[in-house]
Amino acid sequence: MHSILKTSLAALTAAGIATSAHAEAHALSGDLKIISDMSNPAPRAVIEGLVADFGEMHPDLNIELTVVDREAWKTQIRNALGANPPDVVNWYAANRMGPYVEAGLFEDISDMYENGDLPGLESVKGAMTLDGKQWGVPYTYYQWGIYYREDIFNELGLSEPATFEEELANCEKIVASGRACYAIGTKFLWTAGGWFDYLNMRTNGFDFHMQLARGEVEWTDDRVRETFANWRKIIDMGGYIADHQSYSWQEALNFMTDGEAAAYLIGNFAVPPLREAGLTDDQIDFYQFPTIADVPQGEDAPTDTFHIPSGAANKDNARAFLQFVTSAEVQTAINGGDALGQLPVNAESSVDADEFLEQGFEMLSNNAQGGVAQFFDRDFPAEMASVGMEGLQEFMVFPDNLDDILERLEDARQRIYQ
Amino acid sequence: MSFTSTSAPPVERGWYKRNEIAITPWLFLFPAMLFFAVYVIIPIGQSFWISFHQWDGLGEATWVGTDNYERLLTDDRKFTTSFWNNLKWLVLYLLAIPMGLFISLFLNQTVFGIRLYKSLFFFPFVISQVVVGLVFSWFYLPREGLLNAVLALFGAGPVNILGDPTMATYGIIAAGLWPQTAYCMILYLTGLNAVDPEQVEAARLDGARGWKMLWFVILPQLKPATFIAFVVTIIGALRSFDLISVMTNGGPFGSTRVLSFYMFEESLSEFGFRMGYGAAIAVVLFFIMLGFIVYFLWSMYQDEKGGH
Numbered sequence: 001m002h003s004i005l006k007t008s009l010a011a012l013t014a015a016g017i018a019t020s021a022h023a024e025a026h027a028l029s030g031d032l033k034i035i036s037d038m039s040n041p042a043p044r045a046v047i048e049g050l051v052a053d054f055g056e057m058h059p060d061l062n063i064e065l066t067v068v069d070r071e072a073w074k075t076q077i078r079n080a081l082g083a084n085p086p087d088v089v090n091w092y093a094a095n096r097m098g099p100y101v102e103a104g105l106f107e108d109i110s111d112m113y114e115n116g117d118l119p120g121l122e123s124v125k126g127a128m129t130l131d132g133k134q135w136g137v138p139y140t141y142y143q144w145g146i147y148y149r150e151d152i153f154n155e156l157g158l159s160e161p162a163t164f165e166e167e168l169a170n171c172e173k174i175v176a177s178g179r180a181c182y183a184i185g186t187k188f189l190w191t192a193g194g195w196f197d198y199l200n201m202r203t204n205g206f207d208f209h210m211q212l213a214r215g216e217v218e219w220t221d222d223r224v225r226e227t228f229a230n231w232r233k234i235i236d237m238g239g240y241i242a243d244h245q246s247y248s249w250q251e252a253l254n255f256m257t258d259g260e261a262a263a264y265l266i267g268n269f270a271v272p273p274l275r276e277a278g279l280t281d282d283q284i285d286f287y288q289f290p291t292i293a294d295v296p297q298g299e300d301a302p303t304d305t306f307h308i309p310s311g312a313a314n315k316d317n318a319r320a321f322l323q324f325v326t327s328a329e330v331q332t333a334i335n336g337g338d339a340l341g342q343l344p345v346n347a348e349s350s351v352d353a354d355e356f357l358e359q360g361f362e363m364l365s366n367n368a369q370g371g372v373a374q375f376f377d378r379d380f381p382a383e384m385a386s387v388g389m390e391g392l393q394e395f396m397v398f399p400d401n402l403d404d405i406l407e408r409l410e411d412a413r414q415r416i417y418q
Numbered sequence: 419m420s421f422t423s424t425s426a427p428p429v430e431r432g433w434y435k436r437n438e439i440a441i442t443p444w445l446f447l448f449p450a451m452l453f454f455a456v457y458v459i460i461p462i463g464q465s466f467w468i469s470f471h472q473w474d475g476l477g478e479a480t481w482v483g484t485d486n487y488e489r490l491l492t493d494d495r496k497f498t499t500s501f502w503n504n505l506k507w508l509v510l511y512l513l514a515i516p517m518g519l520f521i522s523l524f525l526n527q528t529v530f531g532i533r534l535y536k537s538l539f540f541f542p543f544v545i546s547q548v549v550v551g552l553v554f555s556w557f558y559l560p561r562e563g564l565l566n567a568v569l570a571l572f573g574a575g576p577v578n579i580l581g582d583p584t585m586a587t588y589g590i591i592a593a594g595l596w597p598q599t600a601y602c603m604i605l606y607l608t609g610l611n612a613v614d615p616e617q618v619e620a621a622r623l624d625g626a627r628g629w630k631m632l633w634f635v636i637l638p639q640l641k642p643a644t645f646i647a648f649v650v651t652i653i654g655a656l657r658s659f660d661l662i663s664v665m666t667n668g669g670p671f672g673s674t675r676v677l678s679f680y681m682f683e684e685s686l687s688e689f690g691f692r693m694g695y696g697a698a699i700a701v702v703l704f705f706i707m708l709g710f711i712v713y714f715l716w717s718m719y720q721d722e723k724g725g726h
Contacts, residue, residue, distance in 0.1 A: 075688060081476075099476055099691055188667065243578045246581040386683075386688075390672055397581075408495070
């Protein structure tokens with residue numbers, strides 16, 4: 001595998017210097033085959049718009065766009081990258097790229113970052129890096145944090161908590177008022193991963209969390225137990241809605257819109273459905289996950305990406321498209337409130353004037369000194385993530401099973417990272 | 419093919435003509451055998467082969483011998499859970515047979531509109547398993563679900579069947595029984611049409627009625643229908659994948675997995691990159707199925723022998 005990487009790297013640098021430096025200025029010709037997983041209504045309009053604009057810039061280019069269902073793509077990508085792959089595909093940053101990078105299926109595009117083809121992407125480069133090389137470009141990301149019912153907080157006289165003690169004190173009052181503090185739907189497991197990410201990053205710090213993700217720390221470590229002990233405080237006071245293992249994250253939103261739960265730790269993608277459910281911006285607000293120990297705050301900000309399969313036929317065109325998508329103007333446009341409604345990856349882009357995007361951008365730029373993580377299922381290797389999230393869900397329902405769960409996870413860790 | 423010229427006297431017939439009787443059946447069998455080999459036999463062999471490797475489905479496979487099986491059979495709790503769930507499915511799914519028989523006896527009469535009633539009872543088998551799964555998961559919903567509404571009428575507390583690891587599997591089996599009972603019912607209804615009225619008449623003259631009539635006169639005549647119902651129910655229990663996927667996705671905490679779902683999860687799902695391990699599960703499942711298949715074939719063979 002090593003030699004494949006080396007040769008492809010050499011071939012790439014040669015091709016890269018020749019074409020990509022001024023690719024945007026030259027009109028491209030030939031074909032460009034894109035398979036995208038942006039299948040939800042708003043993202044679909046975005047990718048279709050991107051293809052239309054890119055086609056207008058290069059009239060001789062024949063672009064073929066296939067939009068695949070986002071969930072289905074998670075399993076289909078393997079087949080798509082194998083024989084006769086497209087030129088551009090969607091995927092996710094960090095360790096989620098791992099299996100495809102190791103198998104040599106993603107193109108190494110480190111040279112594009114090095115020779116200045118991707119201005120403004122320096123800060124997000126890390127999420128695209130594995131083995132010291134970059135394997136794709138991001139096109140959007142979003143913050144995680146606690147979205148809460150401002151009107152309920154006002155009614156109970158609560159304010160945004162900054163520390164975990166304040167958080168717990170708030171929660172006690174919310175529970176006393178007959179509500180649950182947090183809505184969550186763990187049927188598909190990953191939402192529990194968000195809670196673990198934050199509790200662990202706040203209890204033990206970002207670096208420890210990443211060590212755990214890399215398999216360098218035992219799951220039975222006392223520091224991990226401390227994270228779970230903090231988590232248990234919320235579980236024991238009845239902080240979470242009942243029967244959350246039966247709901248998806250969307251179904252659990254109802255608890256928040258009905259006022260039965262006061263807050264929800266979730267990504268910014270939850271804001272549009274909350275607004276559609278009739279909540280006004282006066283009723284919802286956002287705060288950063290409170291601090292627990294005295295460690296620099298780490299944040300979850302999952303990044304969605306574009307990649308070039310290593311077997312692509314039109315790599316030069318694909319590179320030009322990646323450049324186009326990440327350019328400052330395009331980033332501003334596609335991440336606006338009327339499009340994706342998320343954060344642009346290019347430092348020179350502007351964030352849309354939206355209460356939540358502005359707060360999120362501010363938080364990630366100034367208040368995430370610990371570092372920015374992707375998300376439990378993107379930072380941990382695939383197998384560890386799936387075993388792990390199942391254990392986290394079990395812990396949330398039966399916290400007494402903790403020892404058993406941790407032993408199981410430790411067993412999985414020893415097998416997976418060997 | 420030999421070259422027989424048309425002008426020469428036909429002293430010697432063509433090779434095909436000479437062997438026609440022996441060859442023709444094989445010619446007719448050939449397409450089926452080819453497809454059976456390509457789509458069934460060879461993949462089975464490949465699964466066996468992959469199960470001795472560690473492979474993520476993308477890169478190179480490494481030979482690990484029987485490691486996968488050792489892990490599977492010694493210390494894999496997910497496998498144990500899945501295996502026991504498979505057994506629960508096999509045993510409880512058989513309830514569809516007596517239930518189907520009962521409904522078919524009940525519907526086997528001539529009253530006005532009986533065809534409509536029959537088709538209503540058959541309806542659940544016609545709709546997709548995915549729809550059945552969705553309907554039942556709404557029925558079981560912890561707060562809004564119809565089940566809890568009914569229970570509340572009797573003052574019983576709310577239950578979250580699909581969220582409780584001890585009950586979830588039974589909840590899914592109950593959902594599966596709904597269409598499966600309809601299937602068994604239609605098999606018995608056709609069987610009942612073939613019951614000899616003279617035997618029933620004769621039995622009646624001898625004073626047989628009620629359970630005795632059913633047990634000694636009707637049921638023996640329904641034996642072929644019972645056999646088919648048994649076969650389709652066992653097969654149905656072993657392919658319970660779709661209901662589980664729709665209703666619980668294997669959860670809560672993996673308590674509703676069966677072997678086929680576990681196999682899918684390990685090798686083909688979003689986070690599944692263990693092709694070798696998945697293949698090993700597939701092989702185990704294959705041997706379990708093989709047991710039933712051999713039994714079915716054997717009893718069919720016995721029947722054939724008895725018939726002639």
